[in-house]
Amino acid sequence: MVVPSLKLQDLIEEIRGAKTQAQEREVIQKECAHIRASFRDGDPLHRHRQLAKLLYVHMLGYPAHFGQMECLKLIASPRFTDKRVGYLGAMLLLDERQDAHLLITNSIKNDLSQGIQAVQGLALCTLSTVGSAEMCRDLATEVEKLLLQPGPYVRKKAVLTAVHIIRKVPELSNIFLPPCAQLLHERHHGVLLGTITLITELCERSPAALKHFRKVVPQLVQILWTLVTTGYSTEHSISGVSDPFLQVQILRLLRILGRNHEESSETMNDLLAQVATNTDTSRNAGNAVLFETVLTIMDIRSVAGLRVLAVNILGRFLLNSDKNIRYVALTSLLRVVQSDHSAVQRHRPTVVECLREPDASLSRRALELSLALVNSSNVRAMTQELQSFLESCPPDLRADCASGILLAAERFAPTKRWHIDTILRVLTMAGTHVRDDAVANLTQLIGGAQELHAYSVRRLYSALAEDISQQPLVQVAAWCIGEYGDLLLEGSCEETEPLQVEEEEVLALLEKVLQSHMSLPATRGYALTALMKLSTRLRGDNNRIRQVVSVYGSCLDVELQQRAVEYNALFQKYDHMRAAILEKMPLVERGGTQDEEAKESKEAQHSEAALVPTEPQASKLLDLLDLLDGTSGAAQPPPLLGPSSEGTSVHLLDLPCASSAPASIPNLKVFEREGLQLNLSFVRPPGTPALLLIMVTAINTSEADVTHFVCQAAVPKSFQLQLQAPSGDTVPAQGGLPMTQLLRILNPKKAPLRLKLRLTYNHFGQSVQEIFEVNNLPVETWQ
């Protein structure tokens, strides 16, 4: 090409002159074509200039791989300027994955053994940047030789190249161990800095090296001591602190050496105290050194006084107005909060203030630290702060904040009511961001706090009436209204303002939830089930509910449709069972089946103890008495139902709905005394021939309530009996809501059924106990 090539400056001028991206690309493409042609021609004089331009273009992001071979040629040339650009190109363009990089090994080797320091420096620099494992292996011995040369310029580079070699090929670390001790005696800071890095790397990689280097701790302490105490040295001081970079490196190495090692830690104690107190903190350099000192103190086995000093320094950092310092202070406090909890507690107010920072990194750190600092004494104040933070925090922190608050509330809640309040508030504010099991936890919590049922259902009702968009809140509210709807409608609760709620309003609200487009399918399921439960709890007639349920029988969502159909069947064919099936749920256990079994065995032992004293009394029923010893045939305790309300509905409804009506067996009245009647109704589901379901219904037509009503049953050994939980233990007077209980009897051998019942209750102020066998059991119950 006749056109003289541009100098780098001119190219840059041209590129800057380009007004648009397209123009720039044009200029660059033209230039690249020139460069490619020039490379092909093999012009040695201007090669370095072309490569320099190519590197510039590469930095802008354009492809430049055709320059790789040129780098090699330039490296091999004897001129320094060529070598300089060549090595730079190698560092930028080549890397391990290219095949060409192996070709420079030879050049590097030659350059390393040459005497010229500058050249050696270049070679070392390149080796440390792009050296692959094979190259390192080849050249390790050369580097080692250079470590011991007199010139500090080369030595400092050689040391850091050694670091890179060790990173790539850990087996070679043995070669570099011996020279280290000697290198520590250097006075040149550059070499010292490199040596310390090398030792750090060695110690991090192998515990044997760690032990070996513990011996040099006194020496390191000495070096740092001289650094700190000798006055102002112009060479390395940065804003009044002498060589902070070296100080920081030494402190880091001391940290690694002193971890878990009493002896070394002791030697360091004085030094660390000195550094901590004497460093000038007005400038950033001093703060950097102080920060590293604090980290070191926390990590080694230091004396207690020193640790307190360190935490106080961190507290002082927190009050500093410079954001950077606050940030590092929060990060390190987070690290030490586990081990020195009480010391960090003292700085709690400042941490809480940092929550209000507009800076995102700071507020995130402050949030983590605040959550770690919550304990039983400050939980109320802290949750208050955290909730106000939740209202104003950026969306990516919301999920963490919400789950943090819930977790803290769980661990440290002072009262159940406070706990429920807190969860409610979190759900209202950040409902969509909470974890999935928050709903389950809350329902379990409410279920367990019997005295707070009325309170919680009212609060939830008002919250729901305001806003039906927060799904977890809606789900919990629907469940509660379904369960405790009767408490919602009756009278007033002293803990909240009197709220007069009509039945129609409740039903309207639930229907609104069902129809709203914001509700998830799961939420709709909750609402539908709640409506069903209300059909037994409310006193009015159930037409509205029946209507809704039958409408949803043709809903498009399969889950809803199934439920609606089942509930429909419940209204029509199984109306007599409806009350029992929809009775109040017992307290659900977290953890599912394992807890159930454990609880069952515990309660089996309970009931055993309870039943044993009845033996001497029941003398006339000797033929059935032997049934009362064993645990298998005896009255088993009511097994706990599954953890979720949807599951419960499915469990209870394992009566087949769609099939034909079971063979109907006449009801039996088994007991009557002073107005209290006990009736048995039988169902034999056609799907399972061995199963017999007995519904025990207790009706009270007298004038006084029957309280503490407990019914137990016993069957012969070949049968299996399961009692499910009764709907309640009070049978209200004047023919009020009957109490029901379901018995499941498995009769695989089709033996004749014999059933014994034992009743205990209080009536007219007396406690009554009745034991009797049920006679006249219809044949259809067991054939």
Next chain:
Amino acid sequence: MIKFFLMVNKQGQTRLSKYYEHVEINKRTLLETEVIKSCLSRSNDQCSFIEFKDFKLIYRQYAALFIVVGVNDTENEMAIYEFIHNFVEVLDEYFSRVSELDIMFNLDKVHIILDEMLLNGCIVETNRARILAPLLILDKMSES
């Protein structure tokens, strides 16, 4: 360990880039744009340390130029912050009141200075005189 050293201006144009850990060429521009976006979105009174993917960014603004250093978890952020300033002071001394144009037109010299100070992601030399000595010799050689 320092993963990369970048000098990017406010418009997003990279003035200097040095990677101490391998990153694919096409991913580099992407990384640089993301980095500069996060730095530009910070206001003046926010702290200079950002958590970005799996490393930390420490940045400092000088007029229209951002110097951004990416480090891994073990580094002391404040020491790196100080190092950035040290680097700028060295450039200042060499170019006598350095500006963005100086850096653009003398990119190779800036690379040499950076190589003298950082080797393989570790700080090797921080003394101004010693860093500039080989460069001044080089300049004398090329003049003569």
